Amino acid sequence: MDKLQKFFFISIVFLLLVGCGEKVSPVEMNIVRFDKILFSLNHEHPDIKTISSDDYPFFNMYAIGVLQMPDVNSPEFPELLSLFLTDSTINIINDSVEHAYPQMDMQERELSSAFGYYKHYFPFATLPKVYSCISGLNQSIITDSVMIGIGLDNYLGEDYIFYRLLAEPVPKYIRKKMTANHIVRDVIYGWLTASYPFHPEKLDLISGMIYQGKICYLMEKLLPAYSQERIFNFDKTQLHWCKDNEVEMWEFLLSGELIFNNTPFVLNKYLNDAPFSSGMPQESPGRAVVWSGYRIIRQYVDNSGASLSDLMQEQDYHKILRLSKYRP
Numbered sequence: 001m002d003k004l005q006k007f008f009f010i011s012i013v014f015l016l017l018v019g020c021g022e023k024v025s026p027v028e029m030n031i032v033r034f035d036k037i038l039f040s041l042n043h044e045h046p047d048i049k050t051i052s053s054d055d056y057p058f059f060n061m062y063a064i065g066v067l068q069m070p071d072v073n074s075p076e077f078p079e080l081l082s083l084f085l086t087d088s089t090i091n092i093i094n095d096s097v098e099h100a101y102p103q104m105d106m107q108e109r110e111l112s113s114a115f116g117y118y119k120h121y122f123p124f125a126t127l128p129k130v131y132s133c134i135s136g137l138n139q140s141i142i143t144d145s146v147m148i149g150i151g152l153d154n155y156l157g158e159d160y161i162f163y164r165l166l167a168e169p170v171p172k173y174i175r176k177k178m179t180a181n182h183i184v185r186d187v188i189y190g191w192l193t194a195s196y197p198f199h200p201e202k203l204d205l206i207s208g209m210i211y212q213g214k215i216c217y218l219m220e221k222l223l224p225a226y227s228q229e230r231i232f233n234f235d236k237t238q239l240h241w242c243k244d245n246e247v248e249m250w251e252f253l254l255s256g257e258l259i260f261n262n263t264p265f266v267l268n269k270y271l272n273d274a275p276f277s278s279g280m281p282q283e284s285p286g287r288a289v290v291w292s293g294y295r296i297i298r299q300y301v302d303n304s305g306a307s308l309s310d311l312m313q314e315q316d317y318h319k320i321l322r323l324s325k326y327r328p
Helices: 001-018 034-039 053-065 077-086 088-100 105-121 162-165 181-194 206-222 228-234 236-244 246-254 262-272 290-306 307-314 319-325
Strands: 031-032 129-133 141-143 147-151
Touching: 001 228, 031 034, 034 053, 034 147, 053 129, 053 141, 053 181, 077 088, 077 105, 077 162, 088 162, 105 181, 105 206, 129 181, 129 246, 141 236, 181 206, 181 228, 206 228, 206 236, 206 262, 206 307, 228 236, 228 290, 236 246, 236 290, 246 290, 262 290, 290 307
Parallel strands: 031 129, 129 147
Antiparallel strands: 141 147
16 A cells, blocks of 8 residues: 555544544443432431441431531431431432332433543543432532432422422422433532532622533533533523523623622522523523523634633633633
8 A cells, every 4th residue: 555545544544433423431320329228227216337338428428418417426316317217208208209219220321421421521530429318308419529419309390299388489490490300410510510619710790601601511511412401401492592692691791781790699690590580581591691601611612722621620711701702
């Protein structure tokens, strides 16, 4: 084979490999059913020493951070745990979880795929150990540097009766997101925000918008089978509104001098869940500005060629805005 033929042969093979795309293998992600482990204990006299030492770090995080109890090794802990395990409402909730989630094969497959992509893009990153638990209708996702917990009682469907019987009933726009369909999305979102926390050089609305847009951009990479509405936690109508009104939304933010506003009131109003975005039509989703942040990230990556690793480490969000040359 002469040099010219060899050149063409290598070029064709390269193009074929690129065209086929790079196959990313899943990693094994099992969900430790800590809810079943805990409720298998004697409810009146729980012997916590029977719980595996491997699970003790999560047990302690769960006890302190979710159940708001003392350290599991404290003398009063078994009695407090017994009060939780014998509570009639908690037992009804646990029965509901057992009925809704006898197994979690689907979530384990999706997590295995998502963290396979995560390991592909970040080869040296730590993978979390994943647990399920009963949170007492408290937290949906609990994270630290090596673990993540899923409060399954917060994923029993928007019509689950206890969500409306609380002293402060869960609003409908939040209940819509309390389904099995949202578990993996919320796990990945929780893990990414814990792994790449928000430490902006300047704390203002544009920095928060771009940060959350950055998280959604990476989520798309890890969950390629998910639609954008699942990634952003919008419904189809809300996502279409964001796409159709991208120019108007940007003009609203500029005309109201909101972009560089750094007051907690404004940050909470536009970056937290809400029925719709304040000052915008009711067809808009809460957190609609995150769509603008995501669009800025897309243009920044296209213009700068930043790698995913560089992108996730970058905390100068004004620099990202400037280099993105964003003009919707």
